[in-house]
Amino acid sequence: MTLVDERGPDGLTDAERHAAWRAEEAAYEARFALRKAADYHTRCRDCGVFVKKSRWVKKDSFDAINRQARPLCWPCWDEYDHEY
Numbered sequence: 001m002t003l004v005d006e007r008g009p010d011g012l013t014d015a016e017r018h019a020a021w022r023a024e025e026a027a028y029e030a031r032f033a034l035r036k037a038a039d040y041h042t043r044c045r046d047c048g049v050f051v052k053k054s055r056w057v058k059k060d061s062f063d064a065i066n067r068q069a070r071p072l073c074w075p076c077w078d079e080y081d082h083e084y
């Protein structure tokens with residue numbers, strides 16, 4: 001018996017579930033494929049790393065102009081306490 005073949009309540013193995021997540025993420029990310037870096041803030045405001053297109057913030061958006069909204073990479077986002 002191996003752990004890999006163990007199925008969860010949803011009838012999927014871990015490997016199958018991870019593959020489904022990756023496919024879902026790729027499909028989600030594909031919706032932002034047309035974004036152009038010139039129009040967006042593309043780097044994490046804290047560490048400066050280049051973030052995924054889905055996290056980009058449009059430069060002329062209300063939040064970017066009035067609230068200095070900037071992208072945040074996942075590790076930095078994770079550092080904060082989120083109350084909103």
Ligand SMILES: [Zn+2]
Pocket residue numbers: 044045046047048049072073074075076077
């Ligand atoms: Zn960061």
